[in-house]
Amino acid sequence: MRFSIIIPVYNRPEELDELLQSIVEQDVNDKTEVVVVEDGSSIVSKSVVDKYMGHLDIKYCFKKNSGPGESRNYGMERASGAYFLLFDSDCILPKGYLSTVKYELDAQYTDAFGGPDAAHESFSSWQKAINYCMTSFLTTGGLRSKETPSRKFQLRSFNMGLSKEAFTLTGGFSKQRIGEDIDLNFKLLKHGCSTRLISDAFVYHKRRTSWLAFFRQTRNFGAARPILNKMYPGSGKLTYWLPSVFIMAFIGAIALTYIGYWAALVIFFLYMFLVAADSFSKSKQITVALLSVLAMYIQFFGYGWGFIRTFFRLHVQRMDFKEAFPGMFA
CATH class of the missing domain: 3.90.550.10 (Spore Coat Polysaccharide Biosynthesis Protein SpsA; Chain A)
Structure with a gap:
């Protein structure tokens, strides 16, 4: 062959x-x-x-x-x-x-x-951090890298x-x-x-x-997903909502600090520590671990914002696919 x-x-x-x-x-x-x-x-x-x-x-x-x-x-x-x-x-x-x-x-x-994909040892610290976020289960990226009897x-x-x-x-x-x-x-x-x-x-x-290019890429991924879900009914999964839920919860946790309630924000700091620790265990580089936290927020905000925006345009404003996300079909 x-x-x-x-x-x-x-x-x-x-x-x-x-x-x-x-x-x-x-x-x-x-x-x-x-x-x-x-x-x-x-x-x-x-x-x-x-x-x-x-x-x-x-x-x-x-x-x-x-x-x-x-x-x-x-x-x-x-x-x-x-x-x-x-x-x-x-x-x-x-x-x-x-x-x-x-x-x-x-x-x-x-x-x-x-x-799947991996990070080569010659990659820069930020490339390794981005790769971590796109492949780790803690950032939902790892969910795409496995196959199970119930999930292709x-x-x-x-x-x-x-x-x-x-x-x-x-x-x-x-x-x-x-x-x-x-x-x-x-x-x-x-x-x-x-x-x-x-x-x-x-x-x-x-x-x-670059971080801006990574944000735009993840935003486009998120923006495309509601359209794909509508193109293929029954293909939607709860995990597609996780980045959007994350950013809304994070903004809510910050708002709660203004009335003296810090517990919700502490949960996010613990999550950041877990991401950094897991990234460090894989890369053995503290710079990569710290950048992985930043990359995680960029990934979640990019994907989450793109997903929410397109979902709103499709299901609330009743736009067609090309109106909801013109860049997908340009």
Whole structure:
């Protein structure tokens, strides 16, 4: 089974360079194809791709900007492999990634799979803190990284695999710019395709490199979720409300201090200590632990605000999807 790696890129040549180098360093050499799709970038990656022409079976495609989902479709349509591996350009593959996926699919083939993410030791302290918040159970991020008999793992496009047959059957990603991977999850299940988590197929994911970008990213995730829940009735979960409940409770706890009631705020300080302690136990770095607390608040306020805003627009103001969150469909 031949793999085709699909990488959409937008103004990130340096990150693409790191990803391609990690593909070169894989511990298997099975003629894996790499398709780089430049999504209308103003800072193009052509010179980076040329650098690897003699080391990888690689092709470069440039197209008008349309977002990551359509760019992945564009790449898969032009790929020759039987199974597509999809990565964001800000990922780095550990040396054994391809061999792990090959072994797992040979042992238990599925139409699609997803893998988790981790922080590389070379990442900055704030990147490690963001990674902690996006993967820890204490910040709800870890809820996305497990699969149980009653809960299917939701594939994320920064690290996932999709068979050519499943791509053809589902039509791939939708045209929306945010939440397109969650939408594909539902389409796969609707068409009876098998999915699974391959927990050992992890990538090092840099995510966003500034606090403002991280806030905007989590706000967009939160804003997209009520729309996805309405698009696919019955898909909503109580956990999606947790960040919104957290920020409302936090604001309420601060308000209570003005009448001399401090107990509620103490609970939040204890929670902050627990997050910092858990982050430190994993990173062994006090800076990462402290930044994880800040990242947690940014994550919760970003996601929670985005969720509340879209929910209000959909269910109170009765807006349609594009009115409620124009950026999701731009």
